[in-house]
Amino acid sequence: MEVKVKNPWHRPVVIFLACVITAGIIIMVAISVVQYKPLHQKYKYGIVLDAGSSHTSVFIYEWPAEKENNTGMVRQKHTCNVQGKGISSYSDNPMGAGTSLKDCMEEAKQKIPAHRHHETPVYLGATAGMRLLKMENEEASEKVLDSVARSLKDLPFSYQGARIISGQEEGAFGWITVNYLSENLRKPTGTLGALDLGGASTQITFVPQQEIESHDNSIDFRLYGNDYHLYTHSFLCYGKDQALKLSMGKKIESTPKADETHPIELRDPCFHPGYNFTRTAQTVFNTPCMKKVKMANENFFHVGTGNWSQCRQSIRKIFNTSYCPYSRCSFNGVFQPSVSGNFGAFSAFFFVMDFLKLTNDSLDLTKQKLATYCSTPWKEIAETHPHINKKYLSEYCFSATYILTLLEDGYKFTSNNWNDISFIKKRKLTIVLDEADVVVQTTPKSLHQAEVIAVGAVADVSEYLHAIFQIPSIFGK
Ligand SMILES: Nc1ccn([C@@H]2O[C@H](COP(=O)(O)OP(=O)(O)OP(=O)(O)O)[C@@H](O)[C@H]2O)c(=O)n1
Numbered sequence: 001m002e003v004k005v006k007n008p009w010h011r012p013v014v015i016f017l018a019c020v021i022t023a024g025i026i027i028m029v030a031i032s033v034v035q036y037k038p039l040h041q042k043y044k045y046g047i048v049l050d051a052g053s054s055h056t057s058v059f060i061y062e063w064p065a066e067k068e069n070n071t072g073m074v075r076q077k078h079t080c081n082v083q084g085k086g087i088s089s090y091s092d093n094p095m096g097a098g099t100s101l102k103d104c105m106e107e108a109k110q111k112i113p114a115h116r117h118h119e120t121p122v123y124l125g126a127t128a129g130m131r132l133l134k135m136e137n138e139e140a141s142e143k144v145l146d147s148v149a150r151s152l153k154d155l156p157f158s159y160q161g162a163r164i165i166s167g168q169e170e171g172a173f174g175w176i177t178v179n180y181l182s183e184n185l186r187k188p189t190g191t192l193g194a195l196d197l198g199g200a201s202t203q204i205t206f207v208p209q210q211e212i213e214s215h216d217n218s219i220d221f222r223l224y225g226n227d228y229h230l231y232t233h234s235f236l237c238y239g240k241d242q243a244l245k246l247s248m249g250k251k252i253e254s255t256p257k258a259d260e261t262h263p264i265e266l267r268d269p270c271f272h273p274g275y276n277f278t279r280t281a282q283t284v285f286n287t288p289c290m291k292k293v294k295m296a297n298e299n300f301f302h303v304g305t306g307n308w309s310q311c312r313q314s315i316r317k318i319f320n321t322s323y324c325p326y327s328r329c330s331f332n333g334v335f336q337p338s339v340s341g342n343f344g345a346f347s348a349f350f351f352v353m354d355f356l357k358l359t360n361d362s363l364d365l366t367k368q369k370l371a372t373y374c375s376t377p378w379k380e381i382a383e384t385h386p387h388i389n390k391k392y393l394s395e396y397c398f399s400a401t402y403i404l405t406l407l408e409d410g411y412k413f414t415s416n417n418w419n420d421i422s423f424i425k426k427r428k429l430t431i432v433l434d435e436a437d438v439v440v441q442t443t444p445k446s447l448h449q450a451e452v453i454a455v456g457a458v459a460d461v462s463e464y465l466h467a468i469f470q471i472p473s474i475f476g477k
């Protein structure tokens with residue numbers, strides 16, 4: 001039997017209620033949309049490209065659009081490593097430098113909300129690889145910079161510049177980053193010195209306990225209301241890749257040729273026994289860090305002998321400690337006050353010492369372990385680490401010996417203050433927002449030009465972004 005139900009929609013009261021409910025829903029949705037919008041628009045963004053000698057990294061930063069409290073608020077949202085080598089390797093094909101950035105910049109477009117694109121500043125800072133290219137071939141370096149600039153200007157972001165930063169700036173950024181990460185700048189505690197080892201240059205920066213005798217090594221700036229007076233020096237050609245060339249070049253030059261028909265045999269204590277490759281001299285001498293030699297087109301045999309103390313002796317030869325026009329020097333006639341306080345050593349200092357598990361020992365034990373490592377046959381090393389790039393793997397004995405020699409003979413660290421050096425991974429800032437207590441957590445690898453942006457975020461990121469690459473506004477004046 002069919003039950004007849006009266007259609008409820010015909011009843012005025014029900015219609016009225018339905019209208020009220022619908023209106024309520026609409027209002028609620030409208031309110032939540034309006035409230036959600038600022039939430040959605042909560043962040044602003046900045047992009048920095050750190051164009052190093054060995055590779056380029058793209059960093060995306062985010063920070064709250066409205067700064068309500070005074071906490072450190074910048075977060076590294078995303079990092080992208082550009083495929084291939086650094087931009088300075090494109091000297092023969094400048095267009096390739098710009099093109100190489102495309103994939104990472106496409107990622108940046110995905111990571112940053114479209115409505116923020118046009119106001120997102122993008123900077124590129126190039127370091128020692130481009131400094132060397134500029135010395136060698138200024139026109140080529142300009143073409144490379146033009147190419148990356150063009151590629152960045154093609155994007156929807158707000159292009160701010162692409163330039164080679166100075167060694168002093170690089171040193172200062174490294175120091176600021178290390179101290180920002182450890183929150184030292186906003187605590188009354190002491191600061192941490194910074195040791196940065198790149199592929200083509202190395203920087204040392206710290207608060208000195210004595211007067212700085214050379215103007216070039218002094219930087220002054222103010223951060224969070226505190227004035228800092230720092231010693232800094234950047235040694236061009238003393239990054240680990242260039243130092244290897246310097247050291248091999250010196251050995252090749254002093255190796256006599258057995259006869260005209262046979263290539264030179266370079267017996268190299270910094271490479272493992274059983275390591276034996278033929279190379280062209282070009283791979284060693286293709287740098288403005290050394291005088292050009294006639295033999296650049298010739299081959300030589302590179303033969304490892306794996307002897308740590310001889311390796312150290314050979315590396316010492318690239319440091320000139322025979323003259324010093326100041327009260328004291330590191331090497332090559334460069335003024336340096338005695339190292340004091342704690343230091344954070346990052347980039348290749350960390351990559352190398354971490355790989356060899358040498359980050360926590362006394363100086364003596366480090367040397368003993370390294371001596372054993374260097375004398376280990378190449379075959380055994382290669383079998384133990386089948387997945388590590390063979391070129392990198394073959395160089396760890398040299399690199400670690402170089403690091404010890406640079407720190408001990410170069411910067412004058414001793415077994416007494418060796419443990420004042422912490423080998424630190426550069427860290428990604430993940431700062432918990434909206435908390436009175438700012439929590440800084442850290443995750444792997446990032447680079448300093450980029451991270452220094454974070455420092456300014458507390459005051460005003462956009463202004464600071466500008467300040468970073470317009471150095472007189474924060475330094476020197
Ligand atoms: N996981 C890694 C990453 C890098 N490297 C090496 O460490 C050196 C320094 O790397 P990096 O600090 O990235 O140097 P760049 O910034 O490219 O060089 P520079 O600062 O001198 O311009 C390079 O020889 C690089 O090949 C390494 O051994 N292990």
Ligand SMILES: [Ca+2]
Pocket residue numbers: 052053127198199347447
């Ligand atoms: Ca670097």
